[in-house]
Amino acid sequence: MATTIPLAQYIFSRLRQLNCYSIHGVPGDYTLRALDFLPASKIRWIGNANELCAGYAADGYARAAAVARFTTATGSRKALPPSVGALYTTYGVGELSAINAVAGSYAESTPVVHIVGTPSRKQWQTGACVHHSLSDGNLGVYAEMERRITCAQADLRCDDAQEAASIYDRVLGQCVRQSKPVYVNMPSDIVSSPVPAALLDRPLDLSIPANDAAEEDKVISTILARIQAAERPLIIADGLSYPFDFIAELNKIARVTSIPIMCYSAGKGVVDESLPSWRGPLTGPTELSTTSDLALLFGPLLSDTNTAAWSTIPDAGVSISFALDTVTIGDRIHKIRSKPLLEKLIDRLSSPQRSYSTPKQHTTNESARSPSPSSAISQDNFWARMSSWLKPHDTLLLANGTPLIGGRDMRLPTPTQVIASGIWCSIGQMLPAAQGVAAASRDLAIPGRTILFEGDGSFQVTCQSLSDIIWYRLDVTIFLVNNAGYAYERWLNGMDAEYNDVPGWRYADAARFFGAPDNSAEYPVLSRKVATWAELEDVLADEQIASDRGLKLIDIVMETDDVPSASRPGLKRAGEILRAS
Amino acid sequence: MATTIPLAQYIFSRLRQLNCYSIHGVPGDYTLRALDFLPASKIRWIGNANELCAGYAADGYARAAAVARFTTATGSRKALPPSVGALYTTYGVGELSAINAVAGSYAESTPVVHIVGTPSRKQWQTGACVHHSLSDGNLGVYAEMERRITCAQADLRCDDAQEAASIYDRVLGQCVRQSKPVYVNMPSDIVSSPVPAALLDRPLDLSIPANDAAEEDKVISTILARIQAAERPLIIADGLSYPFDFIAELNKIARVTSIPIMCYSAGKGVVDESLPSWRGPLTGPTELSTTSDLALLFGPLLSDTNTAAWSTIPDAGVSISFALDTVTIGDRIHKIRSKPLLEKLIDRLSSPQRSYSTPKQHTTNESARSPSPSSAISQDNFWARMSSWLKPHDTLLLANGTPLIGGRDMRLPTPTQVIASGIWCSIGQMLPAAQGVAAASRDLAIPGRTILFEGDGSFQVTCQSLSDIIWYRLDVTIFLVNNAGYAYERWLNGMDAEYNDVPGWRYADAARFFGAPDNSAEYPVLSRKVATWAELEDVLADEQIASDRGLKLIDIVMETDDVPSASRPGLKRAGEILRAS
Known part of the structure; x- marks a missing residue:
């Protein structure tokens, strides 16, 4: 007989493979039983005073874990796997109290696994009038709400725990690939169902489809030509450079090209501020930002508060923008994963043909x-x-x-x-x-x-x-x-x-x-x-x-x-x- | 020219007509402007430390205001209008932080008006990347989530402020009639638009359709006959007797008939515990609850926690259940408003033909x-x-x-x-x-x-x-x-x-x-x-x-x-x- 472990132990153990060694939350009856399997999973329980705090803490954990993968803005890095934060709340009252935090993780692209302990599968089937429900027999209301602020959902109301494990694994992959929170509905009566322990040895599928080589090459050539031609170029670092892991590439490009570099508020800390080309945060329109003929935007999050009411966003005509899986040049959106493209771009960069004489505008x-x-x-x-x-x-x-x-x-x-x-x-x-x-x-x-x-x-x-x-x-x-x-x-x-x-x-x-x-x-x-x-x-x-x-x-x-x-x-x-x- | 007032003043002033003189919340940029109109509305601002607290406080306010309408469980009452609680939060982060509380109001039938200050109408139209949004241009996500835990929604994104006032009034009517929370989407740029002050003199339509007289009469006769025939009847008071305003009627029926009376946990306080027929809370199956041949349930909320895992719920065959706008006899649901029916029932009740000798089971x-x-x-x-x-x-x-x-x-x-x-x-x-x-x-x-x-x-x-x-x-x-x-x-x-x-x-x-x-x-x-x-x-x-x-x-x-x-x-x-x- 193959060795088995309870499903909940499997669920929690998988988190360790994603650089997550603590799970935040608040207990409730629908979660109590699964909590017993945390020690065997070697996951630390951090019981918070309330779920909103737990949600924000899980987000903070994920942000720190992501950055732990590189040690400096100069690019040397540890070989750590992609990372997530984790949150465990109870049905209804618990998950809803955390929902503002989870929505924030969604808006700012933090990968957080939100596991919710819910009623038993039988109670789901019968629409039982359980506590924390709305008393109308529709137990799925909260999952529907959560669907709008998570990128993927794992519904573990399966007859077969092994099937539940597979569903969960797929959703973990989405969490990492999309860098967004996911939702896991874990009924309270499936948590001790056995699954083969060996399933944990099956690597999570975190693979990312390769970029189309021809399109990637064309886009790189375009970017190189634009850099070559630009007289007043500007690099703008923004906050999603953290979760999208652009920090090393961005600083390398800045160093090699000497292009002046600034940041939006959320991108603070992304740039090595000892670079001679560092021009400080872009907190209002400057001569450079309004007259630049090329703006390279990394991990943009173009809200009003982040961009001085949109006044510091370069015209589309001069901007090239790097997001998780798109590169936007002007109005044209290329479905290309930015990170591998940036790595190749760096290999083809040459030292600057010109010096950019823009005056230092940073008034620290x-x-x-x-x-x-x-x-x-x-x-x-x-x-x-x-x-x-x-x-x-x-x-x-x-x-x-x-x-x-x-x-x-x-x-x-x-x-x-x-x-x-x-x-x-x-x-x-x-x-x-x-x-x-x-x-x-x-x-x-x-x-x-x-x-x-x-x-x-x-x-x-x-x-x-x-x-x-x-x-x-x-x-x-x-x-x-x-x-x-x-x-x-x-x-x-x-x-x-x-x-x-x-x-x-x-x-x-x-x-x-x-x-x-x-x-x-x-x-x-x-x-x-x-x-x-x-x-x-x-x-x-x-x-x-x-x-x-x-x-x-x-x-x-x-x-x-x-x-x-x-x-x-x-x-x-x-x-x-x-x-x- | 007719005198006008800003729309926000109208919105807040209406609350006074529903017994609500304070509004709870937390400020945010999308709400700041409207808050300036609170003094003219004579509504007190209670700024809470966070929105979850504000939501629970608004729920508590509404519960207390509802009971303020009667002074004692013996039935004398003040002539106060129906009452609501009120909550004012900002878009996204604010409303989501309160959502657990609002969902709770929904589950337990507390009428709360949840007003949310949202982006300007133009920002809604363009799907602007405003702060507190998910950055995807879909500004309506939260309103969609709130729709699932409120009974009606007022969307005030109107060109015409007077139309907005009418939409709001209709939703206030739903809040009172259904005794559930409602959601009000108030864009930040409409709050100072003028509406005629005289609109406030137009009474809110809180009317409730009269019961079908023939059906009501038939149901009353059935109930009377069942009471007459019962040898081991039982009254069970539950929590929704508070918002549905059954307290006076329920105690009167208990007094006149001498039928033994108990309560579920949430119905604590509904019953005059000095009644000789008071048998205490029904916290587990008792001889009376399991052998009664008639159970009159008032304002039931039949969750597991409230009914000792459903073990204290009488068989459908012996129960008559009074909800807000249904009376359920056995398996048959009559679409009848309970309160007016109960008033008529009392008029036709006669003193008990028999004494119910059930031993007092209450171990206080x-x-x-x-x-x-x-x-x-x-x-x-x-x-x-x-x-x-x-x-x-x-x-x-x-x-x-x-x-x-x-x-x-x-x-x-x-x-x-x-x-x-x-x-x-x-x-x-x-x-x-x-x-x-x-x-x-x-x-x-x-x-x-x-x-x-x-x-x-x-x-x-x-x-x-x-x-x-x-x-x-x-x-x-x-x-x-x-x-x-x-x-x-x-x-x-x-x-x-x-x-x-x-x-x-x-x-x-x-x-x-x-x-x-x-x-x-x-x-x-x-x-x-x-x-x-x-x-x-x-x-x-x-x-x-x-x-x-x-x-x-x-x-x-x-x-x-x-x-x-x-x-x-x-x-x-x-x-x-x-x-x-």
């Missing part, structure tokens, strides 16, 4: 003068100061709001991974995402610190993630911009409106409230509140803050209406448009 | 002997003690888990509203719901205290609602059962499993952490942790705990594996079924 915020010790901490000074505090290999998470608009102007060491939302822009995402990044860092031995630049409004959305960080003893550093409200929104509308205020919490007490140990050598916790420049410098001088161990939460008081100066014209304009309608 | 938990002062607090003793602490007019919220199974056995004074989930059973629901109840109590001058029996696992899901309670200075009393995990789940599977543990928070510090004022006479805050019987009695003797003002949070330490004794056999059986599959 690190140049601000150091303020007096007793002065308040302004947005401009803060982000400038933090630029010089960062170290290579840090993973930075920029919460939506002022951290995103202040953080994108920081000068980064290489390599740095930045997690900044390009289109989803959901407040509350980044604290749980930081938990997921820290979990992945531990599982995959990713070097460097996990550093979150958080807002107070954001923190309040998903604050319980701090408890998850503490419970699992994860290493995270949090700088919390405490400006008593939604400062970003204030600039759009309602500068003094009550609806833009948030309650004043005692953030420096957060770690203790959420159960942090007192004076633990094993898991050191640093909590501080600072309101002046001297207090900030005092914290930054603390040797504990520089280390990559334990939890640090620095509550930084800033003015309610302060936003980085560079962002004010854009925010004002956006507010005018809003009020004009 | 209030009879337990008082334990020694130094002893730990057991589930059995705790719920018994709390029974005698309650007062008429209290609104009790029972969190899913041990509070629901312990609380349903409490002996209640009359009237008491109980909010206990019959099918949705989402942990984390009840703290935000308590916030909504407290807001409604203030707005509608509902007498009595808002008392939440919470679990620690539940509290962690939506803890930020405590901040909302504090920020808006709402009056809530919280008894938090601190047993370090999901005790209910432990009994189903994994008694000692790590996945059933939750981190230990310092709950008694919660109010301070979340910004409660120190020593405020205006908003008194009481936070205590108790682990022994003497400590519990000490808190209950505090005069502040008995008052209906301010916030009280009592952290009550109990054993991790303790559940009310009465529930153990059922939980064990459920666990066996789970593990057998």
Whole structure:
């Protein structure tokens, strides 16, 4: 007799083959039984306080795991398999609570496997009035909803567990190939059904169809000719360069050609900012962006917030855009996988025939003068100061709001991974995402610190993630911009409106409230509140803050209406448009 | 010229006509402009920390407002209009974060108006790549998802604001008539378009088609005959008696006929428990429930959790079931609105021809002997003690888990509203719901205290609602059962499993952490942790705990594996079924 394992063990074990060693979630009766098979699967359970936090954490885990595959923006890389994040929730109430996070993974192309523990197959058949259903006998409502925000769905309501295993494997392949979340409906009564253990030795089919050689060659020739001819070319790095794994290629092209390079907000960290051709983030139209005769876009996510209300998007006529499985030249979309094309393109690139004399336009915020010790901490000074505090290999998470608009102007060491939302822009995402990044860092031995630049409004959305960080003893550093409200929104509308205020919490007490140990050598916790420049410098001088161990939460008081100066014209304009309608 | 008002002012003002004076939500750019019109609408904004909390709070508000229409279970009532709760979120990220709560309102028939601020009409037309979209140009994805958990949808993407107002009015009518949530898509650029102010004077059409008189009469005669003939009849009150407004009728029928009366868990509080015919909650099959020859079911919600795995549901052959717009006799469903039928039925009821000698089966938990002062607090003793602490007019919220199974056995004074989930059973629901109840109590001058029996696992899901309670200075009393995990789940599977543990928070510090004022006479805050019987009695003797003002949070330490004794056999059986599959 062949050795068998329970189906749930198979389901979980497969995740390890995709670089995923922890699964996030919240238990519920429909999931309890399967959870018993986690130890045998050697998958760590990270039980979150709620499912939204779990969903964001799984997304963060997947983003960190993806970048773990290369070690620097200069292109050397580990031979790791493609990676996913994983989420396990219960039917109805659980999966719906996580749905905002999963939809965000979809919008920003993060591969996350969302497994949902559902009623038994018999209950599905009879349309039983089970708890967490809508009481109308239609148990499939949530799966229908999830279908709209996942790229593939595995319905494991099979008579035969082995068939369920095959369905699951196919969907895992889609998750990796399309770099999008997938949905797995796992009925509670199939989880202990046996499948042959040997199935795990059958490699997952993650193969990608080869590009049409002739078309690929033609497109490469076109691109080379365009580069050759361009007088004012520009490279723009964007956020999907992370999941689509373009970072090495993009930096290599920039180095070889010396073409000036910029990034959209979500693409922060993609570019080696020590390159002489680095021109800084493209946060509003510049002379170069409006007059360039060739714009090479990598991993674009062309939302209003990511492109200064679309004002920084080059004309289609001059742009060549690299997405996962398309290359768009002008209006023509070529069904070509970008990554293999870029590898071949690099082989055929020659050093630049010309030097691009475009003036350096990058006004980094690190140049601000150091303020007096007793002065308040302004947005401009803060982000400038933090630029010089960062170290290579840090993973930075920029919460939506002022951290995103202040953080994108920081000068980064290489390599740095930045997690900044390009289109989803959901407040509350980044604290749980930081938990997921820290979990992945531990599982995959990713070097460097996990550093979150958080807002107070954001923190309040998903604050319980701090408890998850503490419970699992994860290493995270949090700088919390405490400006008593939604400062970003204030600039759009309602500068003094009550609806833009948030309650004043005692953030420096957060770690203790959420159960942090007192004076633990094993898991050191640093909590501080600072309101002046001297207090900030005092914290930054603390040797504990520089280390990559334990939890640090620095509550930084800033003015309610302060936003980085560079962002004010854009925010004002956006507010005018809003009020004009 | 006729006076005009902005459409958003119209939208919000209509809510006042439905007994709703506060709207819950979280701001976002697509909602900011409309929020400016709240003051003119005389609707209070309750800005929650996150949208899930806002959704649960709107549900709680609606439940409290519905019951505010009658003052006692003995039937005297205020002449208030039908009522709704209201929720306002932003496109995509906001609405999806609330979707679990809205689906819960749907499952448990709570009328909630969910307004979503969405992109401009032009952006909808062009399929613009706006933030919070999936980046694929299909902006309607979320509305499609919401369609599955709302009973009607108002799409306000009209050229003409007056048309938008009419569409909205029709959907409000559906919300009230069907007692289910509705969805309102309000594009951000239509909110200030003018509509005639006089439209607000046009009464909302909330009319309900009259029952077919002949059929109604026939059904009443059948019911009367069945009551007349029954030897072992039984009335079962269930949770939908609250939203369907059956409470007065049901108690009147019970009083006049002396038929023994019980309730399912979700129907707790519906029955006047001082009636001689009160037999207690029906938490498992009893001699009466299994041998009755007539079972009158009011507002049934026949889920597994509400009916001890369906074991307490009477045979169809003996049951007559009253839902919102159907009366089911045996297998025959009559399309009849129950409430007007019940009113006519009462007029034709005669006093009982016989006395129903069924022995009293109610073993209330209030009879337990008082334990020694130094002893730990057991589930059995705790719920018994709390029974005698309650007062008429209290609104009790029972969190899913041990509070629901312990609380349903409490002996209640009359009237008491109980909010206990019959099918949705989402942990984390009840703290935000308590916030909504407290807001409604203030707005509608509902007498009595808002008392939440919470679990620690539940509290962690939506803890930020405590901040909302504090920020808006709402009056809530919280008894938090601190047993370090999901005790209910432990009994189903994994008694000692790590996945059933939750981190230990310092709950008694919660109010301070979340910004409660120190020593405020205006908003008194009481936070205590108790682990022994003497400590519990000490808190209950505090005069502040008995008052209906301010916030009280009592952290009550109990054993991790303790559940009310009465529930153990059922939980064990459920666990066996789970593990057998």
